[in-house]
Amino acid sequence: MVKKLPLFLVFTLLTSFSFAQTIVSTSPENKNVILEEFTGIKCVFCPDGHRIAQGIKAANPDDVFLINIHTGGFAVPNPGEPDFRTPDGNAIRAYYGVNSYPSGMINRHTWSGNSPVISRSAWASRANTIMSESSYLNVGVEATIDVQTRELVVHVEGYYTGSSPLSTNFLTVALLQNNTKGPQTGGGQGNNYNHMHRLVDIITPTWGDPINTTTSSTFVDRTYTYTIPAMYNNVPAVVDDMEVVAFIAETQSEIISGHGARATFTGITIANDVSVVSIEDIPATCETSVAPKVTIKNEGQNTLTSLAITYEINGDSHSYNWTGNLPALWDETIELPEVNYTAQGTNTLTVSIPNDDDNSNNSFNTTFIEAPESTGTVDLRIITDAYGEECRWNLRDSNGNIVEFGGPYNDNSVIDIRMNIPEDCYTFILIDTFGDGGTRATLTDSEGTLLFNASGNWGAELSQEFNSNGVLEISDSQLDGISLYPNPASSILNLKNAENANIEIFDVLGKRILSQDNISINEQINVSNLVNGTYFIRIVKDNALTTKRFLISK
Numbered sequence: 001m002v003k004k005l006p007l008f009l010v011f012t013l014l015t016s017f018s019f020a021q022t023i024v025s026t027s028p029e030n031k032n033v034i035l036e037e038f039t040g041i042k043c044v045f046c047p048d049g050h051r052i053a054q055g056i057k058a059a060n061p062d063d064v065f066l067i068n069i070h071t072g073g074f075a076v077p078n079p080g081e082p083d084f085r086t087p088d089g090n091a092i093r094a095y096y097g098v099n100s101y102p103s104g105m106i107n108r109h110t111w112s113g114n115s116p117v118i119s120r121s122a123w124a125s126r127a128n129t130i131m132s133e134s135s136y137l138n139v140g141v142e143a144t145i146d147v148q149t150r151e152l153v154v155h156v157e158g159y160y161t162g163s164s165p166l167s168t169n170f171l172t173v174a175l176l177q178n179n180t181k182g183p184q185t186g187g188g189q190g191n192n193y194n195h196m197h198r199l200v201d202i203i204t205p206t207w208g209d210p211i212n213t214t215t216s217s218t219f220v221d222r223t224y225t226y227t228i229p230a231m232y233n234n235v236p237a238v239v240d241d242m243e244v245v246a247f248i249a250e251t252q253s254e255i256i257s258g259h260g261a262r263a264t265f266t267g268i269t270i271a272n273d274v275s276v277v278s279i280e281d282i283p284a285t286c287e288t289s290v291a292p293k294v295t296i297k298n299e300g301q302n303t304l305t306s307l308a309i310t311y312e313i314n315g316d317s318h319s320y321n322w323t324g325n326l327p328a329l330w331d332e333t334i335e336l337p338e339v340n341y342t343a344q345g346t347n348t349l350t351v352s353i354p355n356d357d358d359n360s361n362n363s364f365n366t367t368f369i370e371a372p373e374s375t376g377t378v379d380l381r382i383i384t385d386a387y388g389e390e391c392r393w394n395l396r397d398s399n400g401n402i403v404e405f406g407g408p409y410n411d412n413s414v415i416d417i418r419m420n421i422p423e424d425c426y427t428f429i430l431i432d433t434f435g436d437g438g439t440r441a442t443l444t445d446s447e448g449t450l451l452f453n454a455s456g457n458w459g460a461e462l463s464q465e466f467n468s469n470g471v472l473e474i475s476d477s478q479l480d481g482i483s484l485y486p487n488p489a490s491s492i493l494n495l496k497n498a499e500n501a502n503i504e505i506f507d508v509l510g511k512r513i514l515s516q517d518n519i520s521i522n523e524q525i526n527v528s529n530l531v532n533g534t535y536f537i538r539i540v541k542d543n544a545l546t547t548k549r550f551l552i553s554k
Helices: 046-059 087-096 120-131
Strands: 012-014 033-039 064-070 103-106 137-146 151-160 169-177 180-182 193-195 198-202 209-211 219-227 242-249 255-262 264-266 274-279 293-298 304-313 316-326 331-335 346-352 363-369 377-383 391-396 402-406 414-420 424-432 440-445 450-454 461-468 483-485 492-496 502-507 512-516 522-526 533-541 544-552
Touching: 033 046, 033 120, 046 064, 046 120, 064 087, 064 169, 064 242, 064 255, 087 198, 103 120, 137 242, 151 169, 151 242, 169 219, 274 346, 274 363, 293 304, 293 316, 316 331, 377 391, 402 414, 414 502, 414 512, 414 533, 424 450, 450 461, 492 533, 502 522, 512 522
Parallel strands: 033 064, 064 198, 137 255, 137 264
Antiparallel strands: 012 219, 033 103, 137 151, 151 219, 169 198, 169 209, 169 242, 180 193, 242 255, 274 293, 293 331, 304 316, 304 346, 346 363, 377 414, 377 440, 391 402, 391 424, 424 461, 440 450, 483 492, 492 522, 502 512, 502 533, 533 544
């Protein structure tokens, strides 16, 4: 596929290194990874692919570069949805015969068989393999964008520390856009999913510009100029969010190495302006300390190197002096120092910065709520969808230990579980192994307080904190005369003075073992079929309730 660029500058290829290079190393290095991920907005597993790819990138920020290619049936939008597909992405998909999503290529290397396309489970190990290999070629790239004209200038350099086995190699420059909010099946964010590293165009020919001298000490120096349009497929092209990835391959396959760069910006008319863009959501919590995460953006032309940040929680003020290097139109998420606060039902957090050339964007506020309080007896109801085997859950204490768990379950079934838990702060976590939710679940305490609720397409995982006051034996004066014996029991458990009460017996996982209504004044309960362990009997009479613990020992 040959492309016509808005403007393609003349490039130079120098066959000896007598001219001064600026951005590429001349010392032998290992290969960098170019991970091309095939994805789509209707692909349930694709958010998991994005997570895996981002994890590889986060662990190797200077050696791994991501390109997300929306293509195939899962990328076809419904009416009113954004179209993230590109002609280049479709051509790449067709050439490699991609038919599963998410899948990807690590440097377009063929690992086995006839295709370099591999599943997401293999990305990390294959990336590590590539990064451990020496490279006979280094690549560097830098880019600038004039915000007034939307003109992008990409400068690529390559240096051959050894000779290529092929006399011709190919240089490709991909333009990517970050932070595009849009729909995504799976991921639990609906139409507000944040699409990153999204291919919008390849500004060279799809399969790259030829490099005709590939021997040791060859220096490649090429510059491309390209005008970013206002839209790609009616999706706004935001110049602030652009990045470039450049790589050199032996043929259509086998990328030797590559590099990426976020653009720097010119043409900004305001000198000094910093905005507080957002504060990361703080979930309902039973903690009384918090370390807020705030995103700031340098809206001015001058590079930002320091900033005084003030943050107030329920009126208590704290300060933090940030230092760093933030070029024009770049943003950064800062984790502010953890501070204690006096919890309220609804807590208010305000982050502000000093006055500058534009004071309309110097403050941002949000609220977060206190975790609900519960009794020590909680009831979990799970209603599975047609894929009950995908449902899992666990309950973790304040130290992160799993104290209760469950799943998988039958399809289209109702599961009721009662748990008795000591005083602590807990996190209830509901999991869908497929990643699209669908299971409905509620967690309530013995007084009917709703602690957790899930319905619809909630993604791979949903969690909520809550406090337990640790009341394991809920007593009422009307029930003080009830006695339970022997304890431990082996075959018969006697319940005295509980005439006309309703009883339920649960194991330690909250599973109901037995229920009986309107018992006699001196009821004998057959427990011979119970295995050794701890159990709870819940007794309800005349709107009074008590829960008693007993042991089975044989």
